[in-house]
Amino acid sequence: MTDHIFEHLRVGFIGAGSITEAMIAGLTRGRVIPSCNISVVNRSNCARLQELADRYQLTRHSHDEQAILESDVIVLAIKPKVASQVLQVWGPKFRENQLILSVIAGVSTNQIEAACPQKVAVVRTMPNTSAAVGRSATAICKGQHVKEYNFATAKTILESIGIVLEVQESQMDAVTGLAGSGPAYFYYMVEAMQKAGVYVGLESDIARQFIIQTCIGAAEMLIHTGKEPSRLREEVTSEGGTTFAGLKALKKFYFEEAICEAILKATERSQELGKPTSHLSSRC
Ligand SMILES: NC(=O)C1=CN([C@@H]2O[C@H](COP(=O)(O)OP(=O)(O)OC[C@H]3O[C@@H](n4cnc5c(N)ncnc54)[C@H](O)[C@@H]3O)[C@@H](O)[C@H]2O)C=CC1
Numbered sequence: 001m002t003d004h005i006f007e008h009l010r011v012g013f014i015g016a017g018s019i020t021e022a023m024i025a026g027l028t029r030g031r032v033i034p035s036c037n038i039s040v041v042n043r044s045n046c047a048r049l050q051e052l053a054d055r056y057q058l059t060r061h062s063h064d065e066q067a068i069l070e071s072d073v074i075v076l077a078i079k080p081k082v083a084s085q086v087l088q089v090w091g092p093k094f095r096e097n098q099l100i101l102s103v104i105a106g107v108s109t110n111q112i113e114a115a116c117p118q119k120v121a122v123v124r125t126m127p128n129t130s131a132a133v134g135r136s137a138t139a140i141c142k143g144q145h146v147k148e149y150n151f152a153t154a155k156t157i158l159e160s161i162g163i164v165l166e167v168q169e170s171q172m173d174a175v176t177g178l179a180g181s182g183p184a185y186f187y188y189m190v191e192a193m194q195k196a197g198v199y200v201g202l203e204s205d206i207a208r209q210f211i212i213q214t215c216i217g218a219a220e221m222l223i224h225t226g227k228e229p230s231r232l233r234e235e236v237t238s239e240g241g242t243t244f245a246g247l248k249a250l251k252k253f254y255f256e257e258a259i260c261e262a263i264l265k266a267t268e269r270s271q272e273l274g275k276p277t278s279h280l281s282s283r284c
C-alpha cells in the first residue's frame with residue numbers, strides 16, 4: 001500500500017455537514033491525509049460526529065476544540081449565516097502558521113482575515129459534493145497573507161478530490177452559481193428524465209441505468225473528443241428525427257433561459273450571502 005501524500009499534515013474541519021463529508025471521503029479515499037490526522041467539530045450534534053468518525057475511521061478527538069487548533073490546515077465549512085459568529089469565536093485562536101481553507105459560499109478572504117488578529121493564510125475555495133468520488137470541480141483563490149507553499153498545500157489537498165482552477169476572487173460567486181451548485185442542476189435533470197422515462201413506458205430502475213450511462217457517455221465525449229457541445233449535439237440530431245423533436249420541446253419550454261436564470265440567481269445569492277446584512281434574512 002502506498003503512503004499518504006501528506007503523512008503528517010493535520011486537517012481540522014469546523015462544520016460537519018455535506019461538504020465536509022464529501023471532502024473527508026475524497027481525502028481518505030485518495031490516500032491524501034491519514035484518517036487519524038483528520039478532526040471535525042460542529043455546533044452540537046455529537047451523533048453526527050460519531051457517524052463521521054465511524055464511517056471514515058477518524059480517531060482524533062473529534063469533539064475536541066484542541067484537535068482543531070493543533071491542525072495545520074483548518075477547513076471552514078459552516079453556513080454563511082453563522083460565519084461571522086463562528087469566526088468571532090475561532091478567529092482570534094488561529095495562528096500565523098496555519099492555513100485556513102474556507103469553503104463558505106459568498107464570504108470573502110478579507111472578511112475572514114478581518115476576524116483573525118494574526119496574519120493567517122486564508123485560501124478561499126469552492127468545491128462541489130462530487131469531491132466524495134474525486135470528481136469535484138474546485139475553484140481556488142488566495143488571501144493577502146498566503147505564501148507560495150500555503151497555496152501549493154491547498155492545491156494538492158484539493159487536487160486529490162478533483163480538478164482545481166485558480167480564479168480571481170471577484171469570480172468566486174460565479175463559480176459558486178455554476179459549479180458549486182452545479183451538481184444539483186444535473187441531479188434535477190436526472191430526476192426529471194427518470195420520471196419521463198417511466199411516463200414513456202420504462203421501469204424506473206431501468207430508466208435510471210440508461211440515464212446515468214448517458215450522462216457518463218456525454219461527459220466522456222466532451223472530455224475525449226475535444227469537440228464543442230454544440231457540435232456533439234448536432235451529431236446526435238438528424239433533421240426531422242427524434243432528437244430534433246426532443247430539442248424543439250426543450251426550446252419551447254425555454255430550456256436555455258431556465259439554465260441561464262438558475263446560474264444567475266445562484267450567483268446573485270452567493271453575492272448576497274457575503275453581505276453581513278443577508279445573515280438576517282430568513283432565506284439563509
Ligand atoms: N453542500 C455543498 O454542495 C457545498 C457547500 N459549500 C459551502 O460549505 C458550507 C457548509 O455547507 P454544507 O456542508 O452543505 O452545510 P451543512 O448544513 O450540511 O453543514 C453545516 C455544519 O456546520 C455546523 N455548524 C453550525 N454552526 C456551527 C458552529 N457554531 N460551530 C461549528 N459548527 C457549526 C452544523 O452543525 C453542520 O454540521 C456552506 O458555507 C456552503 O456554502 C461549498 C461548496 C459546496
Ligand SMILES: O=C(O)[C@@H]1CCC=N1
Nearest residue numbers: 105176179180181182
Ligand atoms: O447551496 C449552497 O449554498 C451551497 C454553496 C454551493 C453548493 N451548495
